[in-house]
Amino acid sequence: MRGKATLRDVAERAGCSITTSSNILQGRSHLYKEAMVQRVLSAAQELGYRxxxxxxxxxxxxxxxxxxxLDPHHTRLTHNFYAHDVLDGILAYLEPRNYDIRLITPRTSDPATVWRRIDNGSIDGVILVAPVMGSPLLEWQHYSTLPIVAVGSTLPEEYLLSQVDIDNDAAMAALTEWVLQQGHRAIGFIKGHPLHWSAHQRERAFRRVMEQHGVPIREEWILQGDYGSESGALAAEQLLRLPERPTAVIAANDEMAVGVTQTCRALEIPIPDVLSVAGFDDSYWVQRMGFQLTTVQHDRYQVGYLAAQILLHQIETGETRPQRMLLPGTLVVRRTVALAHALAALPTPPTALITEGGSRQ
Amino acid sequence: MRGKATLRDVAERAGCSITTSSNILQGRSHLYKEAMVQRVLSAAQELGYRxxxxxxxxxxxxxxxxxxxLDPHHTRLTHNFYAHDVLDGILAYLEPRNYDIRLITPRTSDPATVWRRIDNGSIDGVILVAPVMGSPLLEWQHYSTLPIVAVGSTLPEEYLLSQVDIDNDAAMAALTEWVLQQGHRAIGFIKGHPLHWSAHQRERAFRRVMEQHGVPIREEWILQGDYGSESGALAAEQLLRLPERPTAVIAANDEMAVGVTQTCRALEIPIPDVLSVAGFDDSYWVQRMGFQLTTVQHDRYQVGYLAAQILLHQIETGETRPQRMLLPGTLVVRRTVALAHALAALPTPPTALITEGGSRQ
DNA sequence: CCTCTGCACAGAAACGCTTCTAAAACATCC
DNA sequence: GGATGTTTTAGAAGCGTTTCTGTGCAGAGG
Incomplete structure (x- = not known):
């Protein structure tokens, strides 16, 4: 009997109509006399009606x-730094509002199939997590009229959808500025995955700031990565085998920066005494694992939270005009970037992953 | 018009009944003549019916x-190592079978509220992720008749539900055996979160093996942790300030083991030359971040996969007898555990997080 | 006494699909 | 040419809610 009591059962037991039960159980009890309300409520209670x-x-x-x-490009949720935080933010906003979440992880890149799966009447709106270039998720226009918010990718306006993301450009600009302020002039850069808009935005900001400061960019110090730590390690290897090496390298995300530190450890190049390294994202696990990485922190949780908020607003008001929201990042100065002119003065320290007193500020 | 074409529209356009359309679109086209089938199919196509x-x-x-x-105890998904992998396994099994996933993250510990949320007719079955002792999720008996599978917690039989988990006991026993084989006799242990069944199972296995080998357990070397890396760092601090120190410490999970290495770095105690450290879980991120931790690997992905399989079987056959499935773990020997009798022979190395040639197989 | 307003409740039509049951349409056989 | 079968198709009753539209019936006002 439990779990299957229906509104009709409640009505029967309370001796009233289904309408009455429905109304009262939905909180419209001011329409009825107290006695009726009580009868319905207790009938529901007794039957364990849900x-x-x-x-x-x-x-x-x-x-x-x-x-x-999730974009099919991010095959496994596990390995997706980004999605976890965003999901938490989304959940935090939705939970108290009694909205539920349906996780959709398409395995195909055919937009028709993907959208048949998404827009089948089972949801009121959808949040696209970090869609990459060419993602089937972005082909929504022919397949769906659902309210949509994209997070984690700052897309060109043509896609005509609401977006919440961090301000990659401003944040990377600030980081580059700071590295320059530390006196570095020979700066390398490891690019993110070429299918991610963020990768291009971060690179562009780096280049712009370098130019603004009249610091020449050496193209052989700009290397392609893919946001994975191995790609960072590989790029570092290439970089460090060059006859002329930079004194600092900025990786387009933390994971690649970790890859750089791993290569440095293997090659016995102390960080930051010989090479300064900066990352981007301030990843929870990188931080947690004790890397004292200088990086840019931004609030992915907040991104998810706001995305959920915007989506619910769209759903509830019918407002469809796309809006874009960019959250600022903040520089987090830790220990992997040193003053450039201090380099010569330091003795060669033992090969440690991170020296304890590497920088100030 | 798109997204709102109904079965009736299709039937009208094809000039047939709703029944006919329904049957044909569900693949029961052998019941109809080819001409009819074609008419329905193309009507659906033209209307973009879904x-x-x-x-x-x-x-x-x-x-x-x-x-x-997810157990309300695991507040944020982000920080939950375990859930990611399991979720991936679940998704991998479910996706090709056209099942969707609803994520439920209750914020309250009241079972009635939690289960009202879970069992409201919107799902066919549920997977409980790592329910802890006293979890509202375990109070299902009064609130639901849904098929249920629990993962990540090996529960006592009384809970009467199907379970998939790793064999904590056997795996920790193997790890302990191995540490003993390396010649260690002075072994410390950092316990996991006391509300997790796994914490107790791992501790029990450790104690049993120690006893079996006639190695005395020093209670001051057994410390309480909570599976978080800070608790590992703290426990290590306590441990290492003791007048007599163990030569090895086993942490009930990798995160706490990382905490231990952080304390060791701060205290300039080289690993594994002065202290050997072992973890448990072979966490993806710990591995990825370059810690060469000796640990126990187990397949969380597989746990999720199997749980989904069992759940679907229960749903589809109505079979309800609870079954328990324990997956074996495998020892992963890396570099944080050294031979005990080699200790004295080694020179004091520089304070490195991990020495490169610390151990052998 | 009769209409009018308001209150307390009920009927019934959706919502869009599945599926059981049965009825036409057509062929087969003696 | 009817009894019998076999396809092929349609009708209609759900599934468990919500919600629009009423309908009695009280008391108030004329």
């Missing part, structure tokens, strides 16, 4: 569920 | 959705 959300959704044409779609 | 999954669920009394409920 409304069937599927039937409710059908009748209301609202599911109180939003979809979170 | 079945409404909510209506379908209501009619079929099946939602093709399973719930994944």
């Amino acid at each position: 409304p069937n959300s599927v039937a409710r959704s059908l009748a209301r044409r609202r599911t109180a569920t939003i979809g979170v779609a | 079945p409404n999954s909510v209506a379908r669920s209501l009619a079929r009394r099946r939602t093709a959705t399973i719930g994944v409920a």
Whole structure:
């Protein structure tokens, strides 16, 4: 009997109509006399009645569920730094508002299939997590009229959808400025995955600031990575085998920066005494694992939270004009970037992953 | 018009009944003449018809959705190592079978509220992720008749639910054996979070093996942790300030082991030359971040995969007898555990996080 | 006494699909 | 040419809600 008591059972037991039960159980009890209200409430209680959300959704044409779609490019959720934080922010906003989350992880790149899966009436709106260039998720226009918010990718306006992301440009500019302020002039850069908009935005900001300061960019110090730590390690290897080496390298994200430190350890190049390294993202695990990485912190949780907020607003008001929201990042100065002119003065220290007193500020 | 074409529209356009359209679109086209089949198919195509999954669920009394409920104790998904891998495994099994996932992250510990949220007709079954002692998720018996599988916690039989987990006991026993084989007799242990069954199972295995080998357990070397890296760092601090120190310490998980290495670095105690450290779990990030931790690897992905498989089997066959499945772990020997009798012979090396040639197989 | 307003409740039509049951349409056989 | 079968198709009753539209019936006002 439990779990299957229906509204009709409640009505029967309370001796009233289904309408009455429905209204009262939805909190419209001011329409009825106290006695009726009590009868219905206790009937429901006794039967252990719980409304069937599927039937409710059908009748209301609202599911109180939003979809979170991961780009098929990010095959495994596990390895996706980004998604975890964003998901937490989304959950935090949605939970108290009684919205549920449907996780959608398409394995194909065919937009028709992907969107058939997403927009089948089971959700009221969808958050696209870090769609990359060419993602089927971005082909929504022919397949769906659902409210959509994209996070983690600052897309060109043509995509006509609401976005929440961090301000990659401003944050990378600030980081580059800071590295320059430390006196570095020979600066390398490891680029992120070429399919990510953020990779291009970060690179562009780096280049612009370098130019603004009249510091020449050496193209052989600009290396392609893919946001994975191995790519960082590889890039560092190439970089460090060059006859002329930079004194600092900025990686487009923390993971690649960790890769750089691993290569440095293997080659016995102390950080930051011989090479300064900066990352981007301030990843929880990198931080947690004790790397004292100088990086840019930004609030992914907040990105998710705001995305959920914007989406719910769109759903509830019908407002569809796309809006873009860019959150600022903040520089986090730790120990992997040293003053450039201090380099010569230091004795060669033992090969440690991180020296304890490497920088000030 | 798009996204709202209904079965009736299709039927009208094809000039047939709703029944006919429904049957044909569900693949029962052998019941009809080729001409009819074609007419329906192309009508659906032209209208861009997509079945409404909510209506379908209501009619079929099946939602093709399973719930994944995280214990409220694990507040943020982000910081939950375990859930990511498991979720990936679940997704991998479910995706090709056209099941969707509803993420449920209750914020309260009241079982009635939690289960009202879970079992409201919107899912066909649920996977409980790492329920801890006293979790509202475990109070299902009064609130739900849904098929349930628990993962990540090996629960006492009384809970009467299917379980998939790793064999904590056997794996920790193997690890302890191995540390003993390296000649260590003075071995410390850092316990996991006391609300996790796994913490107790791992501790028990450690103690049993020690006893079996007639090695005395020093209670002051057994410290309480909580599976977080800080707790590992703290425990290590306590341990290393003792007048008599162990030569090896086993942490009940990798994160705490990382905490130990951080304390060691701060105190300039080389690993493994002065202290050997072993972890448990072979966490992806710990591995990825370059810690060469000796640990126990187990397949969390597989746990999720199997859990999904068992759950679907239960849903589809109605079979409800709880079954338990324990997956073996495998020892992963890296560089943080050294031979005990080699200790005295080594010179004091520089304070490195990890020495490169610390151990052999 | 009769209409009018307001209150307390009920009927019934959706929502979009599945599926059981049965009815036409057509062929087969003696 | 009817009894019998076999396809092929349609009708209609759900599934469990919500919600629009009423309907009695009380008391108030004329």
